[in-house]
Amino acid sequence: MRARMMQGNKACAEGAIAAGCRFFAGYPITPATEISEIMARRLPQVGGKFIQMEDEIASIAAVIGGSVAGAKSLTATSGPGFSLMQENIGYAAMAEIPCVIVDVQRAGPSTGLPTQPSQGDVMQSRWGTHGDHPIIVLCPSSVHETFALTVRAFNLSERYRTPVILLMDAMIAHMREGVRLPELEQLEIWDRAPTEVPPEWYKAYVNEPQDVPPLAPFGEGYRYHITGLFHDELGYPTQRLDEINPWLSRVFGKIERGLSEIVDYEEDEHLDRAEVIVIAYGATARSAQHAVKLARAGGSRVSLLRLRTLWPFPEERVETAAERLHRVIVPEMNRGQLALEVERVVGKHKVVRVNRADGQMVAPDQILDAIERRSVGRGYR
Amino acid sequence: MSNGRPVRPPESRVHERYLRHSKKFPNVWCAGCGNGIVLSAIIRAIDDLGLDKNEVAMISGIGCGGRMPVYVDLNTMHTTHGRALAFATGLKMVRPWMKVLVVMGDGDALAIGGNHFIHAARRNIGLTAIVINNQIYGMTGGQYSPTTPRDAVASTAPYGHIEQPFPITALAQAAGAAYVARSTVYHARELQRFIVDGLSRNGFSVIEAVSYCHTMFGRQNQMGRATDMMRHIKEQSITLSQAAKLSEEELEGKIVRGVFADRNIPEYTDLYDQVIAAAQAEATEEERLRPGGPSSHDAKDATVEEADAPVGEAE
DSSP, rough: OOEEEEOOOOHHHHHHHHHEEEEEEOOOOOOTTHHHHHHHHOOOGGGGEEESSSSHHHHHHHHHHHHHHEEEEEEOOOOOHHHHHHHHHHHHHHTOOOEEEEEEEEEOOOTOEEEOOTTTHHHHHHHHHSOOOOEHHHHHOOOOHHHHHHHHHHHHHHHSEEEEEEEEHHHHHHOOOEEEOOOOGGGGOOOOOOSSOOOOOOOTTOOSSSSSOOOOTTSSSSSOOOSOBBTTTTSSSOOOHHHHHHHHHHHHHHHHHHHHHHHEEEEOOOGGGGGGGEEOOOOOHHHHHHHHHHHTTTTEEEEEEEEEEEEEOOOOOHHEEEHHHHHHHHESSSSHHHHHHHHHHOOOGGEEEEEOOOSSSSOOOHHHHHHTTTSSSGOOO | TTOOOOOOOOOGGGHHHHOOSSSSSHHHHHSOOTTTOOOOHHHHEEEEEOOOOGGGGEEEOSTTGGGGGGSSSSSSEETTTTHHHHHHHHHHHHTTSSSSEEEEHHHIIIIIIHHHHHHHHTTOOOOOEEEOSSSSEETTTTTOTTOOOTTTOOOTTTOOOOOOOOOOHHHHHHHHSSSSEEESSSSHHHHHHHHHHHHHSSSSSEEEOOOIIIIIIITTTTTHHHHHHHHHHEEEEEEHHHHTTTTTHHHTOOOEEEEEOOOOHHHHHHHHHHHHHHHHHHHHHHHHHHHTTTTTHHHHHHHHHHHHOOOTTOO
């Protein structure tokens, strides 16, 4: 363990390299550019490859191509670029190609406030691409956690053969704080499952016995077909319902059956005795943490449930945590996105939203007001 | 031979070794389509070169031509509309020893994928791009494409087309491709030879295969059946040396065949190997092996941090 000062974007890049990422394709965009810059310098040092593509659409396409060739692959962008990537994120979900997409959120819509943080892409990260699809979205609240969750994003992506989105924000990305990076040998790294059958038996999309069939890299004798069309077990296009429906069951099922491994959150020891809980994520969780501390010092029985996995939504824990309570506070740097999920799970009447979408952090005071039932938001809503 | 019947040369059965037996035919293409001829030329070119099928990939986008890879026993990927070259770029970067064929139509390569086309050429990355130019969007029903000739009728140009077509070979040359050639589906052997050339060159190669769409273009423009359109291509096509003797006006409507560029310029993945060598030469042991790099680099990063664009000025 070596302590050092590090920026969030650097922690992301280093986490990726530690996880085994050896291919990066990206396009410059504030506030994610440093990830590209660091990968351009670092990847060739470890024998990996970096390319700056002509746009974000090409970047995610190249990343999928790199992953099909067998390399753990990453791209990093912000809202406008994330919007451009959506079609090919759907391709990765459909073709079950592992890859990690970092979205360093900035205030939007459109060009918005390029240097200011936001949490406005929570819903886009879930539903940005067309059609029903499973997805995993992780969200760090600190520089250290950015490193850890980048490693985890690769691990989950490789194990579940799915695109994973790391939803950062400009605050975490550009913040510099002390971190202790683990030594490489202490890290748990999951690689994609190796193909265990000879090429003539190989089926890239077989539905049984396991729900994540191994993905053979191109160029190693397993000549098969990949398509964005609905496909059969060999990857060939199909319109047959008896081939489409088993595929749907398997790709949604693989995430559902992995929930206990995928869903991740942090709670404090007061949660079970709390009268009010704050559910927060990303940079906003830091304001929430401070607000909860101040409120507890003032005698409030309040607790923080901090989400590290946003999608699939940690429904079960949120439901049990809020069961006895009358008030659940959801602060977000948007007009209320994850709050919709919390409302769905715990009931709309219990949820107090605390929002800001003007590129500024939700301040601890704002959350404290909500905890202590003072007027909420002071005009920011 | 003993019974007096001629023995078929083994070459005529070449498709059996390259088409997928597990894929149910027939294919999606209309009877008489030129796509099959292009596929045949590709297969024969691969066979001519004696390439290992395990080390050949065929990547396509969306459109009639985009359906080609599924029939071929190679590493095949049918990607999104216009993006085949970008997917192929990632594959080639990670496995530079593979031969990567990218099959696109004119709409796929030059409209939605136009940006990727010029940038792949500019990088001179070792991909072999085959653009099947039938001057129309066939799969969606005959809308005008970036190579539809002026005055032609299309379902989205019912009063005649007013845009000028992209000259594919000139565009590829200007953008920096190492090898650029054009042939037609009538000149199948020449097309095959150009694909052999393209696959042999170390760099970005573009082979335009002039084809036709009797179903969606011919019908709207009273050009007859597939055979009539094939005859039209035969009659209108001339070689580069014949073209050199013609005036601008005489060249109007002609299909000029030949090799437009064949130059030895550095290939992208080769150059990137030099980047790796340079990076590793200056990297410390720790940078090569450990996450995080040495602490001394943090000081450098701090100056980058302070130089961040002021609020509201960054894009």
